[in-house]
Amino acid sequence: AYLAKLPCAVRAGYSSGNHKSCLEGTREGVLSDIEAWEADERNESVYWLKGVAGCGKSTIAQTFAARSAAKGNLGASFFCSRDYPDRRNLNLIFLTLARDLAYWSADFKTALMPIIRVNPNVQDDSLPVQLEKLLVRPFKKTRLSATIVVDALDECEDKEPVSEFLSALALHVDNMPTVRFFITGRPEDHIRSGFKLPSLRTKELPLHDVDSAAVDSDIKSFVIFRLDEIATRRRESISGQWPSDRDIAVILKKTSGLFIVASVILRFIDSPFTSPQKRLKLIVEPQESTIYEGRSGIDVVYHQILSAGVEDADEDDPVFFDQLHLVVGSIVLALKPLPRASLAEVLEMTPQEIWIILTHLHSVLIMPESESEPIRILHKSFADFITDKERCLDARHFIDAPPHHSVLGMHCLKLMNMRLMKNICGFPRYAMNNDVEDLHARRELCIVAPLSYACSSWAKHLQLSSQAGGNTSSVLTLVNDFFTCHLLSWLEVLSIEEHLHTAIYSLNDVRSWLTNNPNPDLSDLIDDCERFVLRSFDGVKQSAMHIYHSALSWTPTSSPTRQLYERELMTEAKLVNAVGPTWDACIRIVPVTVGKHVEAVVFSPSGALIAARGRNCVEVFDVMTGVNRATFDENMFIFSVAFSPDDGFLGSGNSGGTINVWDVQTGTMLRSFKWNDWSSALSVAFSSCGTMISSGGSDGTVRIWNILSGDCVCVLKGHSRAVKNVCWLAMWNQVVSASDDFTVRIWDVQKQTCSKIFAQYSDPVAALASSRGLLLVASTNGTVNIYDSQSGDIIHVITSNITHSRFSIDGGKVLVASENSGDIWDITTKTLTRVRCIDYNGDHATFSPDGTRIASIYDKFVKIWKTNAGYNHHETSTHVHYPIKDVYISPDERLVTLKSMKGAKIFDAATGQSLFTNLINNLLSIVFSLDSAFVAFLSPQCTVQTWNAHTRLHKSIAVDNVFHIAIALSPDGSQLASLSRSHMKLWDLKNEGCLAHLEFNRKLEGQEQISFSTDATSVSVLEKSHGTQSWRISPNHNIDLTRDFINNSDGTQSWLISRPLKSLVQIEQNIIPNHPRDNHDGTKLPMVFVPTTEERSNQDASVPCQSYRYETDSEWILDQDGRRVLWIPPDERPKKFSSGFKREKKVLVQTESGKVYFVNFSQS
Template identity: 80%
Template sequence: MQDSSHDDPRFSRGALNINAKGGIFNQVGRDQYNQHYNNYNNPMNNEMVADAYLAKLPCAVRAGYSSGNHKPCLKGTREGVLWDIEAWEADEMNESVYWLKGVAGCGKSTIAQTFAERSGAKGNLGASFFCSRDYSDRRNLHLIFLTLARDLAYWSADFKTALVPIIRVNPNVQDDSLPVQLEKLLVRPFKQTGLSATIVVDALDECEDKEPVSEFLSALAVHVDSMPMVRFFITGRPEDRVRSGFKLPSLRTKELPLHDVDSATVNSDIKSSVTFRLNEIATRRTQSINGHWPSDRDIAVILKKTSGLFIIASVILRFIDSSVASPQKRLKLIVDPPESTIYEGRSGIDVRFFDRLHLVVGSIVLALKPLPHASLAEILEMTPEDIWIILTHLHSVLIVPESESEPIRILHKSFADFITDKERCPDARHFIDAPPHHSVLGILCLKLMKMRLMKNICGFPRYAMNNNVKDLPARRELCIAVPLSYACSSWAKHIQLSSQAGGSTSSVLTQVNEFFTHHLLSWLEVLSIEEHLHTAIYSLHDVRLWLTENPNQDLSDLIDNCERFVLWSFDGVMLSAMQIYHSALSWTPTSSSIRQLYERKMMTETKLVNAVSPTWDACIRIIPVAVGGTVRAVAFSPSGALIAGCGECAVKVFDAKTGMNRATFDEHKFITSVAFSHDDGFLAAGLWGRTINLWDVQTGTIFRAIKWTVPSSPYSVAFSSCRTMIASSINDGTV
């Protein structure tokens, strides 16, 4: 290579694959870019590069079986069920999916943990995902396939080699629908490698899933046959959306209802577990125990109280093993309970303390998401020390972390089910009546917002876009924090859930009216900063539902104006919280109640050339569709929850309340019309070129393509009320 001072580029003319690795460039006159790969021809073989791509996948934390979230079955118990599961796994001719179903507390997760450990020891387990409603990432359906794919890559080098190039060319795969995620992240690598694997998904019912049929199962039904060497073991309660998902015809499933297991076998296993744990407690705490303990009668009484549910046995054992009292005394309270005393320190619990205990337990059970103890204390107007004192007595039913930043969680959903059911929990001292308690929580949230909300709460520059504030996370944590964030996002749902509380609602009406009269703008500001502005629409809807039970025309009119204001200014405020006080208020109709209430908070430097309309016009919301050219047709779903719009090459489905995009169906043909089925489940689209496509709205996949040979195209489509027929008008004048 000649010196760069010679003005002659002939050395590189027409050259390909110039390799100057290890060389030195002197007298570089312009930009120089040096990049070094360990393997020039295929950098994807580099482990560091591959791991860097895997690290970009957003995944759940501590979701695998080895994270210590669950304990395995006691040796020698649940062997019949485990034998059946292992036999299914070993036979390649069996169904690809195994569903272990049962009520809360019957031991599904413990069995899943044990099976995962055994399958892992054999080298069969590729990945596992233990869902939990208590953790935002582990209840997020859209993280399951992402997390499974990452773990499969670390399980198998061949899988990693197949997966990483897919991630490289699909950097936003996390934004894809679940069926598309499954096809890209699991189906393609398994097809390429020919690997066989077992995948465990526990407690699927604990995921957030608003669809009538589980979105996860719908995706699995589409693609499971493309992975014949892969076994999916799934556990969950037989809720409607889960049960209906397993009924999909393309999802061949082996099912085992745990309640069908012989009760004698279940009781024998519970007895073995209780006996083992009590003997272990006796060995460990010998100084607290006198004589022969436990007796056969003790174990028999505990067994009767469990009613065949392992979780009840677990709660009883945690109660007995508490460090604040003797195990013998605690066991006696279970076996021979006093008739009219409160178990813990009867003489030391006064009415005030018990009321606070009731408030704390009810708030933990009914909170819309778990809260740390300090945040709970601020919302309940108590001190953190007060909360700690109460929680000391509740370790048998709650998971109480030592860290103040970690949320308090219910040990098991069955505790919440029990304590909020008057028939199952007839003792008024312990029963949590949900509607009145939701009312209390709603009012407490309103009071907290009244104290904490303010204009420009995070100290943004006047015209700042949210994403341009470099220290935004730190400002959010310092100026908003968990208690206010929870209050802003949850107050309206608590109010709505209090509809059946009974009694006077005048105080609630007063508080809600005051909130919308004085704090609407600062509430919207927080929701914008938190990237939850859509929550405002749902909150207004919740308050409107509550008002159907508690009519108040003035407040209803104010809610209507608030909704118009939020929808009209949504796009701008979502990007910049400060636009609430600039453009949003400036362009609000002069006679609207929002303008009249909040005009004093307007930024005065905004000058309008044209006069603002005195009233709201007919347009509620403008939704940018971006479907490739002109919007050709729109359709509301029969429930009113969805809107579809089509253009030259795409159909988009939007949430009718917020206007946010729910799904996109890309096409390469001119689309003339769209129509929803009467259950909102399917979307039909007429395509230029003698075709009607039928999409599954939930999974985003084509369910069927209807074609005909007549040289004409559909102008419009419509479903029959029973969803079994589709009518179309054709451009030759026929239907």
């Protein structure tokens, strides 16, 4: 059962009939060489059969696999194909091989099954981890010998600079000494780079180097055999001697040594729609046209086949040729093969029309009779021919790729504009994608194949049409309609299909297309759409429905996207004062899991990746989408990380004198260097050629390591203290080091000597970098020196209140950072620009190489900022720069007061508008009058400041020169009661006079509370250990003590509140929440729950309010049924939070940065 659940490719093995074997007696020289390699265990573990398209690699692989299986050697095989999604998916290769090996050997299966049981989600692991678990471990345990065949590796989707498959194999092949890997593929760059990995010992055979006479002989045997077979099978349509020796000779000449050409010719001759003799004659007879004279054989063959396909067509019928051009071009240029039915819907045709058009092209196209199976070109060489104007000289057949991509893009846009709709799959409200039980069925039913293709491919088609030229007004109209009407439903589809990252790449493709088709308004809209997607990427990735519930809610109010789609906003959680009018400069917040905090961030040289370093872990993610690319766990403290020049490797400098080099593609360690246990590698840097890495040690040494050989090239000594910064100059043989001995040195690696010592600094160096002949040295005293790296002359000195500096390697910019803001120094223009729109941790901010991005640390997140002008730093009116200590809510819930150590702010609870700011430090108490018209603030300076909510005016009154415990306002706000430990006073606020004074016969404890009765006729003091005492206020403002008392449990007596006052206390508990709730650990909660006015007037309503909660370390607000009603971005989440919401419908949230906002809830 476990094996059956393993996701694998279908029909990927040699026995699935995907390829034919070599004709008996052909390719024997090559096959003998391969079989000899397989037989000798002393040979290399890997055999690479390489060659150009059409030279017969797959046929040889098929034949060798069959022969190896017959001998019992073949354990498994995988024949890759770009035409099938599962067979071009690298992630399925090791999974499929492991399954087939288990079927091949019972011993292997026995060793594999426990591994799968323990790792049920092994398909989610990286390729090296899959290989180690699924192949290496079972082979080690069983010690089985096996041959594994992987054909057409170049046809797998692999955008990395070095083949991911080969990188994984290079790491583990030595751990499988009894296993032979036979691999075929064209020598494309990433494949060649993979086979160059030092640990991948490979025997190579280039097919184009095989003796041409032997190849021609094999092709001739193949042609004769197939023609004889055709003659036998179709004898009734053939007369006379057929074929002739001349026919064979002409065909052989046209093949130019490529088996694929012979195969295409034979398919053409064997067409069921005409006589084989007639077709052969078309191939061998001289052409009337001389346009292909002197051309290669394959070009002539393709021309003849295409011409024969239209020989019966009316030359004056432009409709037929337009349709032929459209269909063939779409098959050739489609980003993935489409079934006939899907292609027909995309092109606004019928499947029958497509079948008729392609009737005579079966020799170059694979045309299944089923409408649901994809149409594919027989061989890539046909696509190469028909899209090359220099080769396909017949204008009727030539496919000009850019204009045709434009046509395909238009058809995709039309289809999306017609078929996309809100909630396309009919998901329940607030549904998480993976929680929908019949997700697959809904997706198949509602997101049909042509729509899925259009959603994923339209933008790439437009980008590929950038050079098409001509009138693009119709395309612009379709694009504009799409963005203004269907953007959100498109994002729905991408989220449901788990391709949301495609949205970012698509928007970038459209932006690229617009560079040649300028449209400022559309460009601005696309930029805004990108911000919209990036802001809520992590939430929308989990739930397509939260495009409408959450993403729109967190979009600025003046955003074009929000204004276009405001009507689609559907949520019971309404944000108040949470978003500003426009975007700020932060374009993405990426969650990282490298421990409690992120220590530092580093951009890769291309700017496409960022490494976030924790204490013992490094995470690499994609800058554009935030998608994790690799995670490296270290068992020691990490001091420094650096990327190789090609982004392919990451070096880490660690404690214990260790430098590790990691493969970013595979997530595994390539090299580990160590010199002793008591030193630490405080900094690392790759050479410009990427083959060496330098390290600065705590022992004062600079060491150079060869990544290929694993050797230490040299140890450079001269510094007297720890070396905390190293970098390479443009010349690969020069290294710069900065030490705590206050010196900067340039070293000649070849001579292993110090070639230059810069003037000694008075403070340690904080940052060091070089680029374009410049060397930047930033010291901790706030000075940045820019040197000519060759002469050592100072070009410029930047002096400011600088705490930290970061250098943009290629952008020519220096980030001059203070604690939470920064300036940018442009080396070219020698100007300083204030970055007002960025609010980051200056200690750990770093530039992208082109200077357009800044990455900074935010707790467990990395923030990515744009340095471009045009963004504003937004600070809400309720922003508090110091931690909020208390939250006070008026009795009518219309006002909220936030108290911090630096004062207090009053704001409107409905709109978030700031109404009043009190700047007195360490306020002792804040109270509202019962009618919510007045607020009073008690300061340590024995003054009370009052604020009138109606007039918005405030005034102060000196209540005494002694320390006061508490204050209270009368219901109408006209009187104030003040309480100290020795006495109580009653004040007239209008005339600022004392009305009454009562001395106590004992000292109060200092934690008492005071309040007026609802009719203002009495005042009560609540003591924690003595109960409540109440005094009546006589008309002449004398204060009389009530005579009733009660017996306490401890034997003491407390004054009894009269019945009206007892009622008062109950009301106070409901309407004056002046003291916020505490967590169980004593900390204050950042959330205060505010009952709405309607709830206060309907407290006994029979329908209860819904309950909401926010869980620790969560992204979501949940309702009482556990539904996720609102996703919260990382920078908007509470810094501390309660275990659950109460019954009220309004929540006040304080974030880590001091921002405060409301979430209002309504019944759904």
